[in-house]
Amino acid sequence: MRSPGTLLLLLLLPTALAFKPSDFKTCSQSGFCRRGRALAARAQESPSSWHSPYSIEPPEFLALAPRQQGFTTSVYSSIHPNVKFVLDVIIHEEGIVRVRMDEEDGLRKRYNEAAQWALIGEPKLSDDVLWTIDGEKAKAVYGPKKDMKLVVDFNPLKITLFRHGKEQVVLNGRGLLHMEHFRTKEDSKPLEHIEGEGQSVLQVNPAAWFEGDTQDAFWDETFSTWTDTKPKGPESLSLDITFPNHAHVYGIPQHATNLSLPSTTGPIARHTDPFRLYNADVFEYLSDSPTSLYGSIPLMHAHSANSTVAVFNALASETWIDIAHVEKGGVETHWISESGILDVFLLPGPTPTDVFAQYAHLTGTAPLPAHWSIGYHQCRWNYVSSDDIRGVQNRFDEEDFPVDVFWLDIEYAEDHRYFMWNKKTFPDPVEMTRDVEAVGRKMVVIVDPHLKRANDYPVYKRASELGVLVKPKSGEGEYEGWCWPGSSSWIDFFHPASWDFWISLFKTKTIDGQWSWTESTDNVGIWNDMNEPSVFNGPEITMPKDNVHYGGWEHRDVHNINGMLFANLTFQAAEARTDPPRRPFVLTRAFYAGSQRFGAMWTGDNLGTWEHMAVGIKMVLANGVGGMPFAGSDVGGFFGNPEPEMLVRWYVVGAFSPFFRAHAHIDTKRREPYLLEEPYKSLVRDILRLRYSMLPVWYTAFRETSESGVPILRPQYVMFPEDEAGFGIDDQYYIGSSGLLVKPVTQKGVMEVSMYIAEDQVYYDYFTNHAHRPQNRHITLPANLDQIPLLIRGGSIIPTRERPRRSSPLMKHDPFTLRIALDTSGNARGEVYLDDGETYGYGRGHVVWRGFGAESTKGKGKGQGIGMVRISSVDLAASTEVGAYDPMNEFARSVGDVRVEKLVVLGLGKKPLSVVLDGGRELEWEFTSEGVLVIKDPAVRVVDDWAVVVQSE
Amino acid sequence: MHPWLLLVFALPSLAALDKTYGVPPSLVSKYVPRTKGSHQTWTCLDGLKEIAWSAVNDDYCDCQDGSDEPGTSACPNNKFYCRNEGHIGAIIQSSRVNDGLCEQECCDGSDEPSGVCPNTCQEVGAEHRKKTEAERKLRKTGSKIRSSYIAYAHKEKKRLEALVADLVQEIETREKEVERLRDIAERAESLSAAELERKKQSPLYQSLLVHHTALKSLQKEHKKHLERENALGDILTSLRAGYNPNYQDMAVLEAVRGWEALAGLPHINDVRKGDDGEADTTAEKPKTEDDVEDEGLWNAAKIEKELDQLLKTDHVTLLLEHDQLVGPASAQSLLLDISAYIPDALLPSYHSFRDSVLSALSVFGIGRGGAFDTSAESNRARVALSDAEHSLKLTQDEQRTANEDLLDLFDPDGFGPEGEWKKLDGMCLSKDTGEYTYEVCLFDEARQIPNSGGSGFSLGKFSSWNKAARPGELEYYTRQHYTQGAKCWNGPHRSVELVLTCGTENTLLTVAELEKCEYQITGTTPALCRPLEDEHTKDEL
Structure with missing residues (x-):
């Protein structure tokens, strides 16, 4: 949530540039990145003579059986002939190819556990592969249509995935693969000597043409005042991944940049540094930069009108990625990582939806969240007392603003010892929480990973006794760094003994006399911040890389996973508070591949500027590509005091994000929406109510993503993978499969926007019901401050609940409205998914999942429009195998009184003759001058099958 | 066909609601149907739409203004009236109707379908009356005290009015006195101006003036530096108290430590640890170090106290006194010097006699000339005048303050309309x-x-x-x-x-x-x- 070391200076010099580039490394300040880029530069200089020194010796390879899923073989390096490498190529289910390479019998072990934390399990092997070998290469043909082909070239080593004979992705095609082997400092001493002498002895090093002739930062590296001792020496990994036939690449969150990633090298480079993945607490980050931010997901989509493919490079260490869009149309990427084995998954596609499914197959999906957590969250650093919280809640209720969650930032905790209430300001934490819960709301309280080193702090004391704290480079004792509480230590969540301990802390009733958070309730959500980890006095505001974790791994090996483990354990802890478990809510700032399984993320400490508002949308889209859909940016911007216009627009951005939270820095003025003047106050009230009315849409979208992995916010290339003009668009998006298309305004003074439409279809203005047909593939909509560019795609049925309530649980029995937006052929479909929103009862079939359809039959006469429309509701749950599904399940019974109160039919064309409930009575209806048919209260239950027939002739 | 379909029409419906359910008493009369042929209709309160009487309170929003759904939550931004018999009727937002929660404001439970919320109006009413009574008591006691404040204000008013009256008189007297003294001073001055000008040419006097100016400049600079030092001290003190050690900014830490060393303060974090108080022992030290002084030189306290006094020295008087001291005794007139021969006991009365004679002389233009030191006299007259003017100003100020206080006293923008503050x-x-x-x-x-x-x-x-x-x-x-x-x-x-x-x-x-x-x-x-x-x-x- 906040700012590390630079805050103080910044405030003393308010005119200074906020982001301090000097706090963070550029590639040229990072030894292995320098080496990696130098390697690429050497290759570039001599394109004709350059070849990879890595090869496979064919004789070993002959044992491969045709039906085998893959093979393991030695790899030979011509520059280090005495070093042994081993390569592993396997084809898994879903056509996923996994390529692993490690040093064999080396001096030390490379970190090989990154995938283990990211994956939901060991992926199953494919049973449908046919290998053949010709002298130079091994080929595997697979896939249901046998259109996939994996080719492993032996010398030089190159791995290529083909679809329909077309190259999809190539590993080491540019010969930049390099795995620095372990060595002793002594071995390399003579060379170090040479380094000083200059060029004359260059020929002594036969590897120099490839590796260079210096030992650049092999054994230590100093950045600012910190020296990384690098006890293991050089161990970096360089790999080029090329997509010869795909012009766009997406993913590798988290960066504040365009969704379609721009070049970082080559003539059209937009950035000079590579994209960096190294979880970092960046103070006032830039709104257009390749610098690393709080989370890292090393997943990249490559996309063209013909196919989509992706790579998941399961690395946990600092990684830099150069991207070059090359003239002939493809994209060349170069991945440079500090440590770890090579462990790359190729996801074959061929559509974005397939890639999402394949990635979900590996790392899992975002589970269905607690329903309340998709409502509106009100946060501030800090609500200063329990009475403050009560006061804020009262104001929300007085103004009739819906809100589901109130948040407490770090100042609730005495001396920043998380869990420990400051009793002067929060004398009655449980009563306060209950007062919030009395209106169906929840509280989320922050628990950060740094523990104040104080023996009167039971959490630290117990962790210290258990010996589960991260160790300094000596490998002995406890690492000590500075964070909010002052001198702090960090639990090493890689240590299995920390797991039960952490889970025990969240129990709201004391068990076995162990300290636990009894001053809390089972409903409290948890906010995990600062888990990069943020260390104020550490290099790049994080832990020294030579710190030691469980198993002797260095922090450098596990850095990018560290934050995920913290959220993972907190999620488990919050879930284990009750028996049977209930869905917990955990918000994390740091994340990695797989973090989607443990809750929501937000884009960290953004600024209250239009640029940050705009890039926040792109970042949330990129996170969706990275498999982490439950995302949002702080509404209003964390830093600064947004003007009312900006705040209103930002509420729209928030209301159309999966995670919707307003937050503010301690130095800002209060900006709870009720403090706004009119008309802004009422505008925000309307936006909040709009979000709440659409919760059925959002929740249904969450259900879908929990199954499919397809993100909730869908950019153009995901919706229309063959429409090239849409591949670069990242300022408008569709919401799930609902058919809603929104383009939040992120600029000052805007009065209209133009939305890109990829198809010749009718789209309806959500608010005016006006039917638009795209002109030159665009629809222009008015977008004054009180207007939201929101369209319904023809062919969609949107379920909403239009009654304003104070919080989402209070909507449980409210009736539904269906907007039936007929497509150009007079048809539409949609769905709504409901469950209790709290338990895992949905796994036992305690759901209501309805499919809505509208089908038209043509009128009889020539040139006639629609003759009859039949609007119906069917049970979708019955047709899937959701546990032992029973339409009369407990949940369905509990919402048996819920009606569909209104049907709004768009696109009918002419006034109907009659509207009848199928098999029943005539219904009341109205046909407005805009051509909208409003059917009043058909008095049908949402849990039932029903049909309404609109007769036009 | 789904077996449930049979249940479709068995929806638990709110349609049976009374048409005036949720309507405040003031509007009940508007909820009557109009009979149109065989069916009854009703017009929305905004007059924009006519709907079926059966559509009132049928849990579906027909009217733009929401007036057809006073008893349900079907229309947004509506109000719902609970009768709360046994207590006081209340109006709540329609968003709270049928939301599953029993509203405190609706003690009769009418905001939820019957059977959901108990009727607690008896208890709530009793509680409310108790609370109101307690508040009443508090206000009664409070207002008694308040009236004593008002009485005080009235007393103040009287006191101030009397004071103002006194001051007006005093000012009058003082103004007259100033007039009289000004007259004397002006005459004395015209007598002595030329002579004084001559004496002022004395190099000693000129040098004194230069010294004076130098000293004054020095004092001004000194004060400026003191102010700067204080300001810097304040900045550093707030920095020391307010900085967050967690940010680990070494430059700030150095500044804090440097200031602590200079100002002789213990390190702030040691103080916060608090219990042992070890660090505090060093705190007193630096004060004594500065105490070594050069003999005869003024210390800071003396500069502070006495320099101003020194700078106020009237140089003209000094010049004249100097003249008397060093000038030839013979040049003094007998009349002026006669005091030397007069016994001490008679001296005061002689002086007053002499002064009046002298002023009389000067009034009549006699006694001019070297034998008679006019400058000293004129100077004395001037001092007397300025003293009198000062007194007048003080009295005027006092009057102004008293007047302002009087105005403030019952100013709604000041101490309140009744002066209660x-x-x-x-x-x-x-x-x-x-x-x-x-x-x-x-x-x-x-x-x-x-x-x-x-x-x-x-x-x-x-x-x-x-x-x-x-x-x-x-x-x-x-x-x-x-x-x-x-x-x-x-x-x-x-x-x-x-x-x-x-x-x-x-x-x-x-x-x-x-x-x-x-x-x-x-x-x-x-x-x-x-x-x-x-x-x-x-x-x-």
């Missing part, structure tokens, strides 16, 4: 919150004082009443603003919003820093307890 002028209230004590001296200044010692910060001076209300309204006096306090080292000037309610004591209840350096302090005072009979609807407590 006058009594509290300057009264200091404080609240200990553990780490700090907050002190508000009403109509003066608010301060935050660390309990660990030190002088603390000004949180602002009284600047206004509640700007959101108008003077005279009770609401106006429920908030006081204290602004332009000490500047936060990384934020705005500190300020306080003092929120007051009626209570029998003048006391502070809570302190909260809702935004950085902006404090909200709550408290009570009898000054806000308006008498019960004074029940203007707007001014309800």
Whole structure:
């Protein structure tokens, strides 16, 4: 949530540039990145003579059986002939190819556990592969249509995935693969000597043409005042991944940049540094930069009108990625990582939806969240007392603003010892929480990973006794760094003994006399911040890389996973508070591949500027590509005091994000929406109510993503993978499969926007019901401050609940409205998914999942429009195998009184003759001058099958 | 076909609601149907639409203004009336109707379908009456105290009026005296001016003037430096107290340590650890180090106290006295010198005699010339005049203040329309919150004082009443603003919003820093307890 070391200076010099580039490394300040880029530069200089020194010796390879899923073989390096490498190529289910390479019998072990934390399990092997070998290469043909082909070239080593004979992705095609082997400092001493002498002895090093002739930062590296001792020496990994036939690449969150990633090298480079993945607490980050931010997901989509493919490079260490869009149309990427084995998954596609499914197959999906957590969250650093919280809640209720969650930032905790209430300001934490819960709301309280080193702090004391704290480079004792509480230590969540301990802390009733958070309730959500980890006095505001974790791994090996483990354990802890478990809510700032399984993320400490508002949308889209859909940016911007216009627009951005939270820095003025003047106050009230009315849409979208992995916010290339003009668009998006298309305004003074439409279809203005047909593939909509560019795609049925309530649980029995937006052929479909929103009862079939359809039959006469429309509701749950599904399940019974109160039919064309409930009575209806048919209260239950027939002739 | 389909029409319906359900008594008369042929209709209250009478309270929103659904939640932004028999009827937002929660305001439970919420109006009513009674009592007691404040204001008024009257007279007398003395001084001056000019050419006098100017400049510079030093000290002290050691900014840490060494302060974090107090022992040291002084030289205290006095020395008088001391005795006239021969006991009366003679002489133009030191006389006259003028000014000031106080006394914008706040002028209230004590001296200044010692910060001076209300309204006096306090080292000037309610004591209840350096302090005072009979609807407590 906040700012590390630079805050103080910044405030003393308010005119200074906020982001301090000097706090963070550029590639040229990072030894292995320098080496990696130098390697690429050497290759570039001599394109004709350059070849990879890595090869496979064919004789070993002959044992491969045709039906085998893959093979393991030695790899030979011509520059280090005495070093042994081993390569592993396997084809898994879903056509996923996994390529692993490690040093064999080396001096030390490379970190090989990154995938283990990211994956939901060991992926199953494919049973449908046919290998053949010709002298130079091994080929595997697979896939249901046998259109996939994996080719492993032996010398030089190159791995290529083909679809329909077309190259999809190539590993080491540019010969930049390099795995620095372990060595002793002594071995390399003579060379170090040479380094000083200059060029004359260059020929002594036969590897120099490839590796260079210096030992650049092999054994230590100093950045600012910190020296990384690098006890293991050089161990970096360089790999080029090329997509010869795909012009766009997406993913590798988290960066504040365009969704379609721009070049970082080559003539059209937009950035000079590579994209960096190294979880970092960046103070006032830039709104257009390749610098690393709080989370890292090393997943990249490559996309063209013909196919989509992706790579998941399961690395946990600092990684830099150069991207070059090359003239002939493809994209060349170069991945440079500090440590770890090579462990790359190729996801074959061929559509974005397939890639999402394949990635979900590996790392899992975002589970269905607690329903309340998709409502509106009100946060501030800090609500200063329990009475403050009560006061804020009262104001929300007085103004009739819906809100589901109130948040407490770090100042609730005495001396920043998380869990420990400051009793002067929060004398009655449980009563306060209950007062919030009395209106169906929840509280989320922050628990950060740094523990104040104080023996009167039971959490630290117990962790210290258990010996589960991260160790300094000596490998002995406890690492000590500075964070909010002052001198702090960090639990090493890689240590299995920390797991039960952490889970025990969240129990709201004391068990076995162990300290636990009894001053809390089972409903409290948890906010995990600062888990990069943020260390104020550490290099790049994080832990020294030579710190030691469980198993002797260095922090450098596990850095990018560290934050995920913290959220993972907190999620488990919050879930284990009750028996049977209930869905917990955990918000994390740091994340990695797989973090989607443990809750929501937000884009960290953004600024209250239009640029940050705009890039926040792109970042949330990129996170969706990275498999982490439950995302949002702080509404209003964390830093600064947004003007009312900006705040209103930002509420729209928030209301159309999966995670919707307003937050503010301690130095800002209060900006709870009720403090706004009119008309802004009422505008925000309307936006909040709009979000709440659409919760059925959002929740249904969450259900879908929990199954499919397809993100909730869908950019153009995901919706229309063959429409090239849409591949670069990242300022408008569709919401799930609902058919809603929104383009939040992120600029000052805007009065209209133009939305890109990829198809010749009718789209309806959500608010005016006006039917638009795209002109030159665009629809222009008015977008004054009180207007939201929101369209319904023809062919969609949107379920909403239009009654304003104070919080989402209070909507449980409210009736539904269906907007039936007929497509150009007079048809539409949609769905709504409901469950209790709290338990895992949905796994036992305690759901209501309805499919809505509208089908038209043509009128009889020539040139006639629609003759009859039949609007119906069917049970979708019955047709899937959701546990032992029973339409009369407990949940369905509990919402048996819920009606569909209104049907709004768009696109009918002419006034109907009659509207009848199928098999029943005539219904009341109205046909407005805009051509909208409003059917009043058909008095049908949402849990039932029903049909309404609109007769036009 | 789904087996449930048979249930479709068995929906638990709200359609059976009474048409006036949720309608406030004032509107009940509007909820009557109009018979149109065989069916009954009803017109929305905004007159825009005619609907079937059966559509009223049928849980579907037909009217734009929501008036067809007074008893359900079907229309947004509607109001719902609960009768609350046995208690007082209440109006709630329609968003709270049928939401599964029993509203406190609707003790009759009418906001939810029957059977969901119990009717608690008996208990709630009793509780309410008890509470109202308690509030009434409090207000009664409070208003008694308040009336004593008003009485005080009236007494003050009388006192001030009497004072003003006295002062007017005094001013008159003093003005006359000033006139008289000015007359004398002007005459004496015209007599001596030329002579004085000649004497002023003395190199000694000229040098004295230069010294004077130099000393004055030096003092000015010295003061400037002292101010700068104080300001820097303040900055560094706030830095030391306010910096966050967690940020680990070495430059800041060095600045803090450097200041601590220079100012002889213990390291702040050692102090905060607190228990052992080890670090405090060094604190006194540096003071003694400066005590070594050069003999005869003024120390800081003397400079502070006496330099101003020295600079006020009247050089002209000095010049004349000097002249008398060094000039030839013979040049003195007998008349002027005669005092030497007069016995001490008679001296005062002689002097007054001589002065009047001299002034008489000068009035008649006699006694001019070297034998007679006119300059000294003129100077004395001038001093007397300026003394008299000063006294006059003081008296005038006193009168002005008294007049202003009088005006403020019953000014709705000042001490209230009844002067009820006058009594509290300057009264200091404080609240200990553990780490700090907050002190508000009403109509003066608010301060935050660390309990660990030190002088603390000004949180602002009284600047206004509640700007959101108008003077005279009770609401106006429920908030006081204290602004332009000490500047936060990384934020705005500190300020306080003092929120007051009626209570029998003048006391502070809570302190909260809702935004950085902006404090909200709550408290009570009898000054806000308006008498019960004074029940203007707007001014309800």
